[in-house]
Amino acid sequence: MAWRIVHIKEGDILRLRLDNIEIIKMENKLHIPLSDISMIVLEGNRTTVTTKLLSSLSQHNIGLVICDDKYLPVGMYLPYGQYHHxxxxxxxxxxxxxxxxxxxxxxxxxxxxxxxxxxxxxxxxxxxxxxxxxxxxxxxxxxxxxxxxxxxxxxxxxxxxxxxxxxxxxxxxxxxxxxxxxxxxxxxxxxxxxxxxxxxxxxxxxxxxxxxxxxxxxxxxxxxxxxxxxxxxxxxxxxxxxxxxxxxxxxxxxxxxxxxxxxxxxxxxxxxxxxxxxxxxxxxxxxxxxxxxxxxxxxxxx
Structure with missing residues (x-):
């Protein structure tokens, strides 16, 4: 069962790597299994998110929250039509x-x-x-x-x-x-x-x-x-x-x-x-x- 809320303050690139989210910041890379994540919260103005990752977030019922310059959530990306009935x-x-x-x-x-x-x-x-x-x-x-x-x-x-x-x-x-x-x-x-x-x-x-x-x-x-x-x-x-x-x-x-x-x-x-x-x-x-x-x-x- 998903249990993590991933908080990304500043990241350069977020992309899919196998069944993980790959977070790239300068020369550093971090991998987190999508099956562990319930939600991702993004802050900052320089992050790139790939469409392939967005597709996988939907398939895993993972919400993506985007914050403004005051760190308040202002937008959500949610799955569509994943429930079986x-x-x-x-x-x-x-x-x-x-x-x-x-x-x-x-x-x-x-x-x-x-x-x-x-x-x-x-x-x-x-x-x-x-x-x-x-x-x-x-x-x-x-x-x-x-x-x-x-x-x-x-x-x-x-x-x-x-x-x-x-x-x-x-x-x-x-x-x-x-x-x-x-x-x-x-x-x-x-x-x-x-x-x-x-x-x-x-x-x-x-x-x-x-x-x-x-x-x-x-x-x-x-x-x-x-x-x-x-x-x-x-x-x-x-x-x-x-x-x-x-x-x-x-x-x-x-x-x-x-x-x-x-x-x-x-x-x-x-x-x-x-x-x-x-x-x-x-x-x-x-x-x-x-x-x-x-x-x-x-x-x-x-």
Missing amino acids: NAKRVINQGNWTDNQKAEIWKRVIRQKMDNQISFARYAGVEQERLELMEDLVSNLTVGDKTNREGHVAKVYFDSLYGKSFTRDEDCLTNAAMNFGYAIIRSCMARVVVGSGLITMLGIFHRNEFNSYNLADDLMEPYRPLMDFWINKYVLGDKDYLSYESRQSILSFMHEKITIDDKKMTIDNSMQEFVSSFISSMDNDDPDSILKIELNNFIGEES
Whole structure:
């Protein structure tokens, strides 16, 4: 099973060498088996990638993420049509009803909000604000028509970073979250595509200009896990997102979490989560979706 996320800061040429990726930088060559790789993250402006390698990345269901000059992921190259029953799965996806989507979204977004509360409690947020978030979650409706998610997020970020904090602010916290969320999104998109689903057809996100609506839906429970990781390992003395910090964020995907009494990496848990999501939708059983719980991540990580 693929387990590596390869982070290439600067490379001259990336090409296929037998069943390996060959990374050439000046006089140095490095070979990594494609079967070991789940994703490649590229930084820098001088790297050449061969079309033969891109073809093999698709065949091995390997995602390729490209970062801008600020080291933030801005593009993805994903496999196309590699799932063995791709057409059947897409037809089923297109037949999911609005009611099914609303019911499963309630479960998905409930996981995110529960994890936000768990992290806020771990971070020492005062009990009054924890209770406010819990009260908001208790009023969650099918499809979250009253936007409990947005209200909880407001209390959550205010409680952690102060009432003056906004997600548009130019600061290390936002830079780290933007990078971390983009990595989660990329990994989730790779799993969604590898499972034969269309990323554009979401259950809640329906932006006509967004090619990754479904990935944005299913990554939601993982966001607070990344918040925990960033808070513990990235935020500190530096006021910028260093190379070491970006490496630490990437390592998050290899950390262990317990799901249904089984230990697995975050990356592998996404595959299990998406599989349970598909099953719950196809069988019209929203309660059967796996639960991604922050406490089961903190317990493994600590």
